[in-house]
Amino acid sequence: MSSTPRASDAAAVQAPLIEARDLRVAFQMQRGVFQAIRGVSFSLGREKLAIVGESGSGKSTVGRAIMRLNPPSAIVTAERLTFKDVDLLSASKKELRRLRGRHISMIMQDPKYSLNPVATVGEQIAEAYRTHHKVSSREARERALTMLEAVQIRSPKRVYDLYPHQVSGGMGQRIMIAMMLISDPEVLIADEPTSALDVTVRLQILAILDDMVKERGLGMIFISHDLNLVRSFCDRVIIMYAGRIVETVAAADLDNVQHPYSRGLLNSLPRLDQKRDRLPVIQRDDSWLEAV
Amino acid sequence: MTAISVKNLSIVFGEEDNETKVLDAVSFDVEKGEVFGLVGESGSGKSTVLRCIAGLYTHWTGEIRIDGQPVGAQLTKERCRKIQMVFQDPYGSLHPKHTVQTTLAAPLRIHGIGDIDRRITEVLRDVGLAPHLRFRYPHQLSGGQRQRVAIARALILRPSILLLDEPTSALDVSVQAEVLNVLSDIRDREGLTYLLVSHDLAVIGHMCRRLAVMQQGLIEEVVDYADLSGGRAQQAYSRMLFDASHHYDRSMANDITAARQAGGGTIHGA
Amino acid sequence: MSAQASQGPAKRKKVAFLDREATSVTEAFLQRLLVGIHTFLSNGLAVAGLTIILLLIAVAAFAPWMATHDPNLQNLSMALKPPSSANWFGTDEYGRDIFSRIVYGSRVTLYIVTLVTITVGPIGLIVGTVSGYFGGMVDMIVMRITDLFLAFPGLILTLTFVAILGPGLEQAVLAIALTGWPAIARLARAETMTIRSSDYIAAARLQGASSLRIIFGSIIPVCLSSVIVRLTLGMASVILTAAGLGFLGLGAQPPTPEWGAMTSAGREYMLDSWWLVTAPGVAIMVVSLAFNLFGDGLRDVLDPKSK
Structure with missing residues (x-):
């Protein structure tokens, strides 16, 4: 994949894939406007960036805003929201369709709802490839089979002809990953991709994602509620609360977070290695709702 | 004293030519006042064990003893007063058209217990629900509040055993902490016995001293959590x-x- | 319907009442009801439907005062007169005033709709929930019986029953009810089967609730919404079927002013005297449309997920 010509190649590699500055998303409700995202700024390089938060923090809304997949009632504004040099806010519907899947892909929590129940999974992966590449159906099939192998499906030929209801949750998620990565995107947004899976399956799926990011130099936004997971899986962590970023830290420094909310969130987790009589409960503070 | 004793519990689902053995000779004992954990991945049968003990499934084979007394397959009112259950999904376990009051009053009416008002006030206080929420419908409550109502419903008949089926897995971590604290407090005060099913070992580790690891309908081993976390598990x-x-x-x-x-x-x- | 009547005073108090915390089960229910009424009233078409239905009820109630003539008084010298200031919708072949017959005909229509609904609703609901809850043999037998009913086109089956029972208004009502309950039972059964496996039913069983208590206390309240919607939407077809039976001479017998029978009688004079069929035809159309719109509005309130 050729990157945009720049002064130097090094600068091109360094340039962020996704940049958001003062991103705001509001929803038009029956009774007034609800501010879901209230000024979020971050940039994504070729790394694994986690966005963590509780339900209602707006973490999924951020992912959808980048894909421009918000419902029509959403009002998205930002000082800057770009994929490389493309302004995602002013891009036409046609441009967005080209970007989605081809350059930016998304994996959802439950593959059951993302796969078409009346087509075989192989056809769907091949179709995803043909949407963005002009190739014969035979070549698309070959690509799809290679991709199924890449996500560690043991007998790709057999799986190719299965229908979505015939595959397990873990297998379904692998198929989704194959489908989302077949057109070689540069950014992958994964919205709770492993929360519906068992721990051992989860580990395997994460390993696949990890390899893909490393081999292909992807930038990944990993939306999750699981602090223990992002600590060991991601490079950087953004912690969101009520539509704002309260803190951004390197994953390795997650134990040294400063903000009282981040600290409270970490403390309220039951620990595998130490026993406590009671779990500390977060005492919420109205000042957290304001800008940091 | 043993609160729950399960011996060779097996259950088969499906038609004759398409049978699946969901539980295969499961045996374990839970002491009175203990919090015993059941962990395993999906399909391991951990929730099925709870439903058999509770009396929701009736076609199991083997032996289940509660406080030393063997129980039959059928659900009796006496068993209801002894064992209660909290379900995983607080959105699906409360009747959508019943207020908190209606939900909590129903078991008292069924068992002919008077003093409904005072009992409800007490149980709401026990689970940490504000009294003004008493006449709300489930859709007017948050996930954590709903799960507290579900716990209150399980407690209102004053059972001695509580079966907890993933009680916090649908909740945010901060809410999970609150609910786990409520469960710990109630146990400390009333001396209840808990059988806690979870896929989250951290939750099990926080609540239980002993646990059983299940895989595909079998108990792999019953182990002390300290041994498991110290890497001394057998399996x-x-x-x-x-x-x-x-x-x-x-x-x-x-x-x-x-x-x-x-x-x-x-x-x-x- | 108290929705319209209570709207004025309720609306002024509503803000305060709805925003405060309920202090009893009744109050919580009332709040829920008011929110539902509010949603319903914001749907223009549904309100139009409700208005027409209320109008129909008013017309039926005050028929003697609204009618300008005796609906059954024959006056052959006045036969087949076009609409005029004396006979607003004209007169029929016996010189009877069509407007007055339409006004009295609303009583017949309401009578049929009410009677069919209050028999079909409870029977369908109870048969469906019991069959769905217990499953097994009970379910099999009940469902084969409903299959039997549903295998025939509704009108044909109704005609068969009328043929057995003999023509007449009561017989027509009975025949429509006999063919109507299986559809409701099917709907209630399907809903019951989903509800039956839910955790809140499991919880109710663990509290020691009897099957009877679970069906009446937990299952029927949930099924009720969709059954009410279905019944309301079905009222339009009840009216049409009744009119159809009347048209074929198998429903209300002359000289009862039934809209379907009126259309049928007017058919012979249609080319010269168009008003004979037009007035009752429009009445049937407007009222069945009104029930349909009302039912759609109710569905948005009672069953928001089906939108």
């Missing part, structure tokens, strides 16, 4: 489950894949 599967819960590790993922391919799905042996 490879238990150790792997613990490690996989702990953090993400690339080489561990490879081991699992290798084990899956060798063992054809299950992971056996030490």
Whole structure:
């Protein structure tokens, strides 16, 4: 994949894939406007960036805003929201369709709802490839089979002809990953991709994602509620609360977070290695709702 | 004294030519006042064990004893007053058209217990629900509040055993902490026995001293949590489950894949 | 319907009442009801439907005062007169005032709709929930019986029953009810089967609730919404079927002013005297449309997920 010509190649590699500055998303409700995202700024390089938060923090809304997949009632504004040099806010519907899947892909929590129940999974992966590449159906099939192998499906030929209801949750998620990565995107947004899976399956799926990011130099936004997971899986962590970023830290420094909310969130987790009589409960503070 | 004693519990689902043995000779004992954990991945049968003990399934074989007394397959009112259950999904376990008051009053009416008002006030206080929420419908409550109502409903008949089926897995971590604290407080005060099912080993570790590791309808082993976390579990599967819960590790993922391919799905042996 | 009547005073108090915390089960229910009424009233078409239905009820109630003539008084010298200031919708072949017959005909229509609904609703609901809850043999037998009914086109089956029972208004009502309950039972059964496996039913069983208590206390309240919607939407077809039976001479017998029978009688004079069929035809159309719109509005309130 050729990157945009720049002064130097090094600068091109360094340039962020996704940049958001003062991103705001509001929803038009029956009774007034609800501010879901209230000024979020971050940039994504070729790394694994986690966005963590509780339900209602707006973490999924951020992912959808980048894909421009918000419902029509959403009002998205930002000082800057770009994929490389493309302004995602002013891009036409046609441009967005080209970007989605081809350059930016998304994996959802439950593959059951993302796969078409009346087509075989192989056809769907091949179709995803043909949407963005002009190739014969035979070549698309070959690509799809290679991709199924890449996500560690043991007998790709057999799986190719299965229908979505015939595959397990873990297998379904692998198929989704194959489908989302077949057109070689540069950014992958994964919205709770492993929360519906068992721990051992989860580990395997994460390993696949990890390899893909490393081999292909992807930038990944990993939306999750699981602090223990992002600590060991991601490079950087953004912690969101009520539509704002309260803190951004390197994953390795997650134990040294400063903000009282981040600290409270970490403390309220039951620990595998130490026993406590009671779990500390977060005492919420109205000042957290304001800008940091 | 043993609160729950399960011996050779088996259950089969499905028609004759398409039978699946969901539980295969499961045995374990839970002491009075203990919090006993059941862990396993989906399909391991951990929730099925709870439903058999509660009396929701009637076609199991084997033996279940509550406080030393064997129980039959049928659900009796006496059993209802002794064992209650809290379900995983607080959105699906409350009747959408019943207020908190209606939900909590129903069991008292069924068992002909008077003093409804005072009992409800008490139980709401026990689970930490503000009294003004008493006449709300489920859709007017948050996830954590709903789960507290579900716990209150389980407690209102003053049972001695509470079966907890993933009680916090649908909740945010901060809410999970609150609900786990409520459960600990109630147990400390009333001396209840808990049988806690969870896929989250951290939750099990926080609540339980002993636990059973299940895989595909079988109990792999009954182990002290201290031994499990210290890496002294007997079964490879238990150790792997613990490690996989702990953090993400690339080489561990490879081991699992290798084990899956060798063992054809299950992971056996030490 | 108290929705319209209570709207004025309720609306002024509503803000305060709805925003405060309920202090009893009744109050919580009332709040829920008011929110539902509010949603319903914001749907223009549904309100139009409700208005027409209320109008129909008013017309039926005050028929003697609204009618300008005796609906059954024959006056052959006045036969087949076009609409005029004396006979607003004209007169029929016996010189009877069509407007007055339409006004009295609303009583017949309401009578049929009410009677069919209050028999079909409870029977369908109880048969469906019991069959769905217990499953097994009970379910099998009940469902084969409903299959039997549903296998025939509704009107044909109704005609068969009328043929057995003999023509007449009561017989027509009975025949329509006999063919109507299986559809409701099917709907209630399907809903019951989903509800039956839910955790809140499991919880109710664990509290020691009897099957009877679970069906009446937990299952029927949930099924009720969709059954009410279905019944309301079905009222339009009840009216049409009744009119159809009347048209074929198998429903209300002369000289009862039934809209379907009126259309049928007017058919012979249609080319010269168009008003004979037009007035009752429009009445049937407007009222069945009104029930349909009302039912759609109710569905948005009672069953928001089906939108």
